[in-house]
Amino acid sequence: MKLFEANITNSVIAFFKNSKELSIENVNSKIKSTCGINAFFEIQSELDELINTISNNKNIINEPDRxxxxxxQTNRNLSDDICNLLKNKNTEPEIIIEPTCGxxxxxxSSLNTFExxxxxxxxxxxxxYVWETKFAILDYFLKNINSNLPEIxxxxxxxxxxxFKKISNKHKNRKILVIGNPPWVTNSKLSSLGSDNLPLKSNFKNHNGIDAITGKGNFDIGEYISVKLISLFSKLNGKFAFLVKNSVAKNILLEQNKTKYQISNIRQFDIDAKKEFNVSVNACLLLCSLHKNPGETISEYDFYTNNLIREYGWVNGKFVANIDLYLKSKDLDGRFPFVWRQGVKHDASKIMELEIRNGYYLNNNKEKVEIENDLVFALLKSSDLKGNVIDKSRKYTIITQRKVGQETKYIKELYPKTFNYLFNNIEYFNKRKSSIYEGKPLFSIFGIGDYSFKPYKVAIAGMYKTTTFSLVKPINNKPVMLDDTCYFIGFETLIEAEITQILLNKEITQNFIQSIAFKDAKRMITKDLLMRINLNEIINETDFYELQLEIPNLNIVDWKSYKGKLTKQVFEEKQQLDLFGELNQKKKVASGSVPTPYY
Ligand SMILES: C[S@@+](CC[C@H](N)C(=O)[O-])C[C@H]1O[C@@H](n2cnc3c(N)ncnc32)[C@H](O)[C@@H]1O
Incomplete structure (x- = not known):
């Protein structure tokens, strides 16, 4: 049966039926002596409504959208198992705090487990849920009359x-257990729902400007609540045990080198969130000891088998995904000598992405598109970066600018069919939401620069779990574009691209990448990660004959020249661009000039 929209058991109904004639004070005191809950009913009308509902056997079931x-809600098996795990790790709390108890x-489970x-x-x-919790506690004590009776x-x-400060001040010398499962929702989801279920200062990580736009300001409400409770209770002895998304555990640890919360022995027990909550997300029990010297690593286990998966966190000021692997490859942690670039971004795939069908371009609206070829380039997405060498593409894209912000009036003059096509579909450009397009020339794109037009590229998918690099060759004698889910570096010569690809796919490099890549991140490969690869160190670990096995036409002159270019450079931005001819290329294309067509 449901009462106050909360489930209620028959034993609790019977309990209230036997308390029918009593005043609120008497009922509250009877409840307190039965199960420890203070002020079960706050006002007389609540008691009246309950008695009335029980007498009429009314049943209210409408569940609102939550x-x-x-x-x-955590199922009882899981909450029992978590409490047992804590007990097996010698947790005997005197104070239980469940900040969003549902x-x-x-x-x-705590009542059942801890004595x-x-x-x-x-x-x-x-x-x-408040009622349901109260009813459940009362039911528990009606069934376990000899159980230890706390104040609740x-x-x-x-x-x-x-x-919460009142609680922490009151119980300074007690063993605390902060336990629970805070809401699984992000602040951006809340704003899309028009909800104000947010802390007053919602930008709690102090992100502003571009970070807020790019989503770094987006955070999990569960993360906010976890951090708030850790800071409030970390000066007390005890434990913190929260079910959170894995990303929350990682984010808390990421901040730990600055914030130094007094938590240590930080462990993460991965659960199967599909099985437990029917959601496809990586989640875990985050467990740590309070009031300890700040720990900077997390040991990750499988919740069900207790097997250690890995240890991750801070090692000598570097944040790494697998400490064991990292210690074997840490010499490769440095700075990549070229700038890794993200591919092109246009947010108008319906009309900017094309396929070739029966000799015609077809856009994503399945419309036939008749435009000049000059601004059309082959396009690769993360899903296309599977092979070792890529010289074919499924898709094409229209490149309207050679650099970000470049004027696009030339299109009307030089490529009238392309202009008409783009202009007839102007609504797709106008409805782009991102503020990066505001005040920019017509048909503007992002992630474009001289680097995009390099004939050879070494590329990697950002959205996939593979960490191998592909060599991308020109298609139809034109450089190939990558979309913004990919990262790449461009080269003027094939041999330099080939050497770089082999070096990046070497076992030591791959081990290093695996040691710093977080597999459960939405974008596992990031620019920050790629910029950490110390190519010089990989070169030091590589000899000519080893490379020649992979690239049979490699000669010693090319290898020496490649090494020379890298090792002699002081890695300033200007020199970085000049590596492999980027600066020379830059000189040829005056800024704002008409794009050089490729034929
Ligand atoms: C993920 S559920 C978990 C519930 C419970 N801790 C458990 O483990 O079953 C999150 C709970 O937080 C509650 N909640 C959401 N926003 C809240 C807020 N601002 N204050 C208190 N509780 C909140 C929800 O109603 C829900 O019961």
Whole structure:
């Protein structure tokens, strides 16, 4: 049966039926002596409504949409298993704090598992869950009459406004367990729902400007609550055990080299979120000891088998994904001598991406497109970067600029068919949401520069879990474009591209990448990661004959020249560009000039 929209068991209904004639004070005191909860009913009308509903056997079931509350209730098996895991690790808390307690499963599992609990505090914003928690606790004690009876407070409150300091001040010398599963929702999801279920200062990482636009300002509400509780309780003895997304655990550790929360023995037990919550996300139990010297690494285990997966975190000021692998390849942690570039971005794939069908271009709206060839280039996406050498493409794209912000009036004059096509589809450009396009010339694109027009490229997919690099050759005698999910470096000569590809695909390089790449990140490969590869060190570890096995036409002169270019450079931006002819190319194309067509 449901009461106050909360599930209620028959034993609890029977309990209230036997309390029908009593006043609110008497019922509250009877409840307190039965199960420890203070002020079960806050006002008389709540008690009246309950008695009335039980008498009439009314049943209210409408469940509202709870997306903004990141509502994924932990099942009892999982909360039991988590409490048992804690107990097996010698956790015997006196104070339990569940800051977003939902239906109360962690509270019930704690009562079931720990024997020395003196106080329990639960906070929950959704009133039916507050009732459900209270009913569940009462039910627990009706069935376990000899159980240790703590003092229990379940607050119907917003966690962002709740004063946890009072609790931490009151229990300074007690063993605390902060346990729970905070909401699984991000601030950007909340803003799309028009919800204000946010802390007052929602930009808690102080991101601003471009970071906010690119999404670095986006954060998980669960992360905010975790960090808030860790800082509030880290001066007390005890443990923190929260179910969170793996990205939250990683983010907390990422900040740990600056913030130095007094937490240590940080462990992450990966759960199967599909099985437990029916959501496809990587999630874990984040467990750490409070009031300790700040730890800077996390040991990651499988929750179900307890097998160690890896250890990750800070090593000598560097953040790494696998400490064991990293220690074997750390000499490769340095600075890449060229700038890794992201591919082209236009946010108008319906009309900017083309395929060739029966000799015609077809756009993503399946419309036939008749335009000049000059501004059309082959396009590769992350999913296309599978082979070792790529010289074919499924897709093409229109490149309207040679550099970001370049005037595009020339298109009307030189390529009238292309202009008409783009102009007839101007709505696709006008509805692009990103502010980067504001005030820019017509048909503007991003991620474009002289580097995009280099004939040979070594490229890697950002969105896939593979870490091997592909060699991209010109198609139809024109350089190939990559989309913005890919990263690449461009070369003037094939041999230099080939050498770079082989060096990057060497086992030592691959091990190093694996040691710093976070597999559960949405974009596993990032520019920051690629810029850490110390190519010079890889060169030092490589000899000519080893390379010649992979590139049979390599001669010693090419190898020496390649090495010379790298080792002699002081890596300033200007010189970096000059490597492999980028600066020479730059001189040829005066800024703002008409693009040089490729034939
Ligand atoms: C992921 S569920 C987990 C519930 C419970 N901790 C458990 O483990 O089953 C998150 C809970 O947070 C509650 N919640 C969301 N926003 C809240 C807020 N601002 N204050 C308090 N509770 C909130 C939701 O109603 C929901 O019950």
């Amino acid at each position: 997306a903004e509350y990141g509502d994924f 239906k109360g499963n962690f509270i019930i 020395n609990i003196k106080y329990i505090y639960g906070v929950e914003i959704y009133k039916p 407070n379940i607050y119907h409150y917003n966690v962002f406004d709740f004063d």
